[in-house]
Amino acid sequence: xxxxxxxxxxxxxxxxxxxxxxxxxxxxxxxxxxxxxxxxxxxxxxxxxxxxxxxxxxxxxxxxxxxxxxxxxxxxxxxxxxxxxxxxxxxxxxxxxxxxxxxxxxxxxxxxxxxxxxxxxxxxxxxxxxxxxxxxxxxxxxxxxxxxxxxxxxxxxxxxxxxxxxxxxxxxxx
Amino acid sequence: xxxxxxxxxxxxxxxxxxxxxxxxxxxxxxxxxxxxxxxxxxxxxxxxxxxxxxxxxxxxxxxxxxxxxxxxxxxxxxxxxxxxxxxxxxxxxxxxxxxxxxxxxxxxxxxxxxxxxxxxxxxxxxxxxxxxxxxxxxxxxxxxxxxxxxxxxxxxxxxxxxxxxxxxxxxxxx
Numbered sequence: 001x002x003x004x005x006x007x008x009x010x011x012x013x014x015x016x017x018x019x020x021x022x023x024x025x026x027x028x029x030x031x032x033x034x035x036x037x038x039x040x041x042x043x044x045x046x047x048x049x050x051x052x053x054x055x056x057x058x059x060x061x062x063x064x065x066x067x068x069x070x071x072x073x074x075x076x077x078x079x080x081x082x083x084x085x086x087x088x089x090x091x092x093x094x095x096x097x098x099x100x101x102x103x104x105x106x107x108x109x110x111x112x113x114x115x116x117x118x119x120x121x122x123x124x125x126x127x128x129x130x131x132x133x134x135x136x137x138x139x140x141x142x143x144x145x146x147x148x149x150x151x152x153x154x155x156x157x158x159x160x161x162x163x164x165x166x167x168x169x170x171x172x173x174x
Numbered sequence: 175x176x177x178x179x180x181x182x183x184x185x186x187x188x189x190x191x192x193x194x195x196x197x198x199x200x201x202x203x204x205x206x207x208x209x210x211x212x213x214x215x216x217x218x219x220x221x222x223x224x225x226x227x228x229x230x231x232x233x234x235x236x237x238x239x240x241x242x243x244x245x246x247x248x249x250x251x252x253x254x255x256x257x258x259x260x261x262x263x264x265x266x267x268x269x270x271x272x273x274x275x276x277x278x279x280x281x282x283x284x285x286x287x288x289x290x291x292x293x294x295x296x297x298x299x300x301x302x303x304x305x306x307x308x309x310x311x312x313x314x315x316x317x318x319x320x321x322x323x324x325x326x327x328x329x330x331x332x333x334x335x336x337x338x339x340x341x342x343x344x345x346x347x348x
Contacts, residue, residue: 002325005277005332047307049295103179103305106295119309121223121280121295131277133221133329135293137311137318144311151176155307158179 001029003122003134011130014055026129029136034059036112036138040068045111045152047073049104050123052083061092072096073155075105083125099159107155109148116140117148175203177296177308185304188229200303203310208233210286210312214242219285219326221247223278224297226257235266246270247329249279257299273333281329283322290314291322 007026013019019028037044037059044063051057051074064070072089076098079086089096098105109119122134139145181200187193193202211218211233218237225231225248238244246263250272253260263270272279283293296308313319 002321004325004329005275008277101179103182103301103307105307106302107307107309108295109309119295119311120293121282127277128280133277133279133281135281135283135322135325137293139318141315144313147176148309151178151309155178 001032001120001136001138003029003129003132003136005131005133007129008131011126014126014130017055030055030129032138033118033136036116036118037063037110040112042068042113043111044068044070045114045149046071047105047107047109047152047155048124049075049106049108050078050125051085052081053124053126053129054085054088056124057085057088060094061088064092064094070094071152071156073105073107073152073159074098076100077104097156097159105155109152111145111148111152114149115145117145119148175206175294175310175312177203177303177306177310179305179307181303182305185300188300188304191229204229204303206312207292207310210290210292211237211284214286216242216287217285218242218244219288219323220245221279221281221283221326221329222298223249223280223282224252224299225259226255227298227300227303228259228262230298231259231262234268235262238266238268244268245326245330247279247281247326247333248272250274251278271330271333279329283326285319285322285326288323289319291319293322 002024003026010020010025010027013027019025040063060070074096079098086096108123111117118136118138120136122128122136128134176198177200184194184199184201187201193199214237234244248270253272260270282297283291285291292310292312294310296302296310302308
């Protein structure tokens with residue numbers, strides 16, 4: 001999936017979630033990504049640098065509500081913006097993992113049921129989907145999926161060792 | 175290829191370009207990327223948001239010097255930083271294409287001989303390679319490579335329509 005400057009024109013199609021005739025209408029791509037998220041049965045592992053896009057957050061919350069195990073890793077410095085979806089996740093019982101580091105968690109990938117990977121250059125923000133030149137690659141090839149599965153576990157282990165308590169304190173979540 | 179926080183420790187290995195025993199030593203990954211760049215025979219198509227990494231620029235210049243056709247698309251707003259490799263490319267006769275837009279050229283991919291794609295989350299900067307959590311996927315699967323080839327041509331056509339003259343004037347290159 002490719003996104004580019006001409007996607008800006010398709011922003012109105014988001015209101016009704018109906019793509020236009022253009023093959024690269026970003027609403028078409030968005031619907032495809034949501035389709036994959038909605039297809040999750042067991043697990044949804046998400047590692048995204050910057051996540052503000054409501055429609056994608058809603059698909060993740062739907063997954064949680066049908067008992068899919070949802071795990072989210074975010075970049076700490078991007079969780080402090082007004083548009084971050086972090087509070088919506090917390091309200092729905094999903095606790096994203098993030099940690100203040102002197103480096104960036106710059107990934108933009110999602111793993112569905114340990115079977116499909118979506119990865120690329122795109123952060124999950126409306127402006128990235130509707131205007132930027134971006135790409136998303138979707139594959140179920142195990143030679144690609146498996147390393148992402150392992151890396152997600154590795155990062156999660158690395159960040160959760162001391163993260164959970166800090167986050168809960170900072171966000172005053174009970 | 176995955177990069178993460180522990181890669182920071184491997185920064186000294188860059189001096190001699192020798193990786194340590196760690197499987198994810200970033201110098202090991204860097205050498206692999208340079209190996210692919212050095213293997214280019216016909217074309218090297220590069221579309222990178224932020225490009226400051228000297229060792230990678232040198233590999234591209236080597237390709238140019240062995241008569242590989244090198245085409246580079248960069249994000250305009252990132253070419254004004256001190257560390258941008260743009261002037262080094264110009265000095266060597268490579269003219270990157272960039273254009274001031276109200277959206278970002280956020281891709282991070284390279285196509286070698288229309289046959290191999292390297293794509294992922296990583297910008298070509300030293301800090302991204304030595305510390306950030308990042309990924310690079312390398313594939314020669316034509317179902318993946320071909321769309322990237324088409325998209326590169328599409329972006330290049332879109333940007334070059336009015337770009338070349340503007341760039342030359344702005345940079346005062348003769």
